[in-house]
Amino acid sequence: MEICEHTVIAGEAGMRIDKLLAGLDGEYSRSQIQDWITEGRVSVNGKVVKANYRVQEGDRIEWTVPEPEILDVRPEPMDLDIYYEDRDVIVVNKPRGMVVHPSPGHLNGTLVNGLLAHCRDLSGINGVLRPGIVHRIDKDTSGLLMAAKNDFSHEHLARQLENKTVLRKYKAIVHGVIPHDYGTIDAPIGRDPKDRQSMAVVDSGKPAVTHFRVIERFDKYTLVECELETGRTHQIRVHMKYIGHPVAGDPKYGPKRTLPIDGQALHAGVLGFAHPRTGEFLTFEAPPPEDFERLLNGLRAGVY
CATH class of the missing domain: 3.30.2350.10 (Pseudouridine synthase)
Structure with a gap:
């Protein structure tokens, strides 16, 4: 169970608390936040509040995130547009409209579902919902995305992103x-x-x-x-x-x-990166849809 805190700033004053918390990191939906409020998991200045409470500047919000449910992300056969693949890395041209990885309430039809059906051996660093995912592109953006097929490759690719050496x-x-x-x-x-x-x-x-x-x-x-x-x-x-x-x-x-x-x-x-095992810089280009x-x-x- 994770305990979170947030102090309301001037630009947030007047917002409903459920809307504010749902937007802080975008990971949890407003309905999930409302459930936590109903369960008494959310307090303001030490007092439990309702979902329609409007926050004030300086309010200290505390909330507890319950342990995540064990979600069953199932492989789904898809016609993936694969640009490159070996034992370490796979590069896919994602169509517009496809979500990259599952999330609570959206477990099907994502790129991860398709990748699991295609190769089944993705890195586990980002957990059960984001296996192999090193970086993302938005649902309604098309184009090239790389995924790691083992933890060794994931760490190398993530380090390249951190060091700003990936060409995008x-x-x-x-x-x-x-x-x-x-x-x-x-x-x-x-x-x-x-x-x-x-x-x-x-x-x-x-x-x-x-x-x-x-x-x-x-x-x-x-x-x-x-x-x-x-x-x-x-x-x-x-x-x-x-x-x-x-x-x-x-x-x-x-x-x-x-x-x-x-x-x-x-x-x-255009996507380019150094292969995590060989060091060779690979560059791929996909035309617009x-x-x-x-x-x-x-x-x-x-x-x-």
Whole structure:
């Protein structure tokens, strides 16, 4: 059982406590938090409260996270788009709309379910729900992702991510015409104090750096390539919004009037890393999916 604490800051004052706690790390749903409150697991300044309690600046919240249930993550045969595989590593081109790993209440249809059916020998470092997963890409982002097939490889790949030596390039269609050809966005990312289920550029956030270059300009949009130096949650989506050019189709960070695509027009097209056993630097490239290319053709033709 884990005991957690949080002191309410000014930007959080007035929020319902169940909404606040659900957004602190995004790992637990609001309904789960409400169950904990009903069970008396949540207190404010030493007193048990109800789910509709509105927090005040300086409130000290304490809550206990119950031991997780033993979840049975089942292998599911899938037609995975595998770009590379050996005894240590597997590289997969994930389609838009697929969740990377299971979570409570969402145990099926994820990439992990498919990987377990395909190879069954994934690293166990990240536990039963995230076997083999070294890094993630968002559900509605397509593209390349590497997974570790043993703990030895997992540790090596994770160290490369930490040391910023993994090559990760994305293509994105963004709103507006970016006037300059190259740019670097160096702005810390953390939880949005106004919406704890979203990320934002905040002074208290973790360092985040995104490099971008313009590939093609259209009347109202720009095709860019973004290279990650760090790997924060929603980093490209948050950074592009921050400079006034949100990713097209992004339901969380972009405008409602956008291009006709189901999810953000963001594709992890290039992935490179040193093989954990041989040291050879491997680079893979996957073209954007058909709907992404269809949007580009429409932009070039002046349809959008």
